[in-house]
Amino acid sequence: MSNSQFVETQYFTFAQAPNELVLKSGVKLGPVTLAYETYGKLNADKSNAILIFHALTGDAHAAGLHKDAKNPGWWDPMIGAGRAFDTDKYLIICANVLGGCKGSTGPSSINAATGKPYGLNFPVITIEDMVVSQKHLIDHLGIKKLLAAAGGSMGGLMALEWSVRFPDTLQSAILIATNYKHTAQQIALHEVARQAIMSDPNWNKGDYYGRELPAQGMSVSRMIGHITYMSERSMEEKFGRKLQGKEKVGYDFSHDFEVESYLKYRGASFVQRFDANSYLYLSKALDYFDLSEDTDLVGAFKKVNTKFLIITFTSDWLYPSYQSKDIVKAMKANDVDVSFIEIETSYGHDSFLVEIDGQSKLVSHFLNNIAKKA
Amino acid sequence: MRIDHKYILEMIEPNSHVLDLGCGDGELLSLLMKERNCRAAGIEINEKEIYKCVERGVSVSHGDIDSGLADYSDKRFDYVILNESLQEVLNPEKVIAEALRVGKKAIVGIPNFCNLNARLQIFFLGRVPVTEGLPYKWYNTPNLRFLSIKDFRDFCTERSITIECECAFDAKGKIAFAHNIFSEIAIFLIHK
Numbered sequence: 001m002s003n004s005q006f007v008e009t010q011y012f013t014f015a016q017a018p019n020e021l022v023l024k025s026g027v028k029l030g031p032v033t034l035a036y037e038t039y040g041k042l043n044a045d046k047s048n049a050i051l052i053f054h055a056l057t058g059d060a061h062a063a064g065l066h067k068d069a070k071n072p073g074w075w076d077p078m079i080g081a082g083r084a085f086d087t088d089k090y091l092i093i094c095a096n097v098l099g100g101c102k103g104s105t106g107p108s109s110i111n112a113a114t115g116k117p118y119g120l121n122f123p124v125i126t127i128e129d130m131v132v133s134q135k136h137l138i139d140h141l142g143i144k145k146l147l148a149a150a151g152g153s154m155g156g157l158m159a160l161e162w163s164v165r166f167p168d169t170l171q172s173a174i175l176i177a178t179n180y181k182h183t184a185q186q187i188a189l190h191e192v193a194r195q196a197i198m199s200d201p202n203w204n205k206g207d208y209y210g211r212e213l214p215a216q217g218m219s220v221s222r223m224i225g226h227i228t229y230m231s232e233r234s235m236e237e238k239f240g241r242k243l244q245g246k247e248k249v250g251y252d253f254s255h256d257f258e259v260e261s262y263l264k265y266r267g268a269s270f271v272q273r274f275d276a277n278s279y280l281y282l283s284k285a286l287d288y289f290d291l292s293e294d295t296d297l298v299g300a301f302k303k304v305n306t307k308f309l310i311i312t313f314t315s316d317w318l319y320p321s322y323q324s325k326d327i328v329k330a331m332k333a334n335d336v337d338v339s340f341i342e343i344e345t346s347y348g349h350d351s352f353l354v355e356i357d358g359q360s361k362l363v364s365h366f367l368n369n370i371a372k373k374a
Numbered sequence: 375m376r377i378d379h380k381y382i383l384e385m386i387e388p389n390s391h392v393l394d395l396g397c398g399d400g401e402l403l404s405l406l407m408k409e410r411n412c413r414a415a416g417i418e419i420n421e422k423e424i425y426k427c428v429e430r431g432v433s434v435s436h437g438d439i440d441s442g443l444a445d446y447s448d449k450r451f452d453y454v455i456l457n458e459s460l461q462e463v464l465n466p467e468k469v470i471a472e473a474l475r476v477g478k479k480a481i482v483g484i485p486n487f488c489n490l491n492a493r494l495q496i497f498f499l500g501r502v503p504v505t506e507g508l509p510y511k512w513y514n515t516p517n518l519r520f521l522s523i524k525d526f527r528d529f530c531t532e533r534s535i536t537i538e539c540e541c542a543f544d545a546k547g548k549i550a551f552a553h554n555i556f557s558e559i560a561i562f563l564i565h566k
Contacts, residue, residue: 171457340434361428365425
């Protein structure tokens with residue numbers, strides 16, 4: 001958002017005893033707080049609200065600037081006046097997910113029963129639980145039907161789950177670089193990242209709050225993550241074999257190549273901005289999700305009457321296009337209205353954050369047509 | 375309105391469910407939605423065209439015709455359109471069979487490779503013809519298949535496909551007789 005107004009995070013607390021949130025696992029959790037931000041204005045008949053879901057390590061701060069902050073929200077080029085998610089036309093809502101660490105209830109939150117951070121006492125949460133918790137927020141805001149739900153990666157899973165779970169509360173959904181269940185390779189990559197954290201002695205079985213952080217483990221897990229978010233080509237274009245601050249390789253184990261110091265920098269900054277336990281819980285939620293677990297995928301879309309736009313990227317090897325094509329196929333078998341596009345780009349999985357031109361055109365036109373029919 | 379679109383519109387009943395294979399920028403489907411109140415879906419291989427389809431509010435899937443039809447169940451559509459795309463597919467026989475499986479009827483538009491102009495060029499110039507309707511050279515043509523109106527009629531007869539309607543024309547309008555000689559394009563409404 002390019003306007004000069006600062007945005008502020010707001011908080012919504014619900015599920016107080018005895019009306020706790022019943023999680024998919026059967027465990028009760030309450031009270032629950034969700035941090036969220038809104039951009040734009042809700043119209044008189046409350047028909048212009050769009051809910052945006054963030055990815056694994058994202059947060060409620062999708063757009064605009066916080067006071068005294070240098071960098072705008074994580075999807076700022078897509079959200080704002082005249083942008084794809086046009087704040088002159090729509091009310092955009094984005095909440096930090098349940099289990100997160102940016103203001104919503106998660107493992108780093110204080111457990112009211114003990115007065116201490118939950119740590120590993122936090123119950124295992126699922127994509128379904130995250131979606132249900134955000135339904136409470138939308139109800140709280142008085143919105144009966146969303147114009148759209150949209151998200152990339154984990155956010156796409158949430159938009160997909162919402163469309164299946166609450167089909168009558170959604171006119172359209174935009175799923176970007178996502179899937180409907182994780183493959184062995186995707187689970188394996190998460191497990192390596194989790195093991196990096198859990199094998200750090202400072203992790204201390206999740207009880208590290210107020211002590212030294214499992215920084216080394218967090219850093220390694222983030223380095224793995226960043227490799228999977230890029231493509232071979234985008235890494236080659238960005239770094240190649242360029243050396244970092246030296247003319248010749250050092251023949252030692254200090255870092256030589258630019259790509260090494262980039263990953264180390266990314267890893268180190270991640271320690272400052274994210275909670276290790278949240279990473280464990282959220283990556284596990286991704287692994288558990290399987291829209292086809294109770295029925296086949298075709299059966300999952302039986303009651304869906306939402307209009308879909310599904311976007312993938314050619315170089316995204318972490319969430320490859322064929323997974324979205326399977327979704328499209330199952331939707332078509334149910335006569336669900338779906339548009340699908342695979343955008344040619346070299347940015348890998350990160351494309352949904354950086355490939356703005358194509359996505360902007362698609363999203364703005366798609367929403368225009370949805371709003372016209374609304 | 376493009377002349378081929380005009381003739382296709384004439385063939386389609388209002389309120390139909392239509393699939394356009396190789397729908398390009400979605401112009402025809404958009405017309406069918408507006409003029410015939412159709413429910414429309416398209417399949418298109420070219421990424422740039424997909425953006426235009428989405429802008430027009432046409433639901434489209436990015437993919438190739440040769441494999442894109444497997445997603446649909448039998449007789450899902452009232453019409454499946456293959457306009458100026460059949461000659462570019464790898465396996466036209468399979469595509470037509472699939473089109474007639476998922477559609478109650480199919481509309482097939484083909485360039486007539488044996489119109490008079492093309493025949494004269496082959497006969498007098500001894501070269502593969504380049505005409506208004508077939509503007510490409512042998513080395514840059516997207517066309518993989520070269521057929522005439524008669525060839526397509528024979529194809530249908532051999533497979534017990536009924537031609538309900540045959541509309542042959544050039545840029546000026548419909549051709550009344552000797553379609554295979556005088557027309558540049560023909561559109562067939564077929565069913566099985």
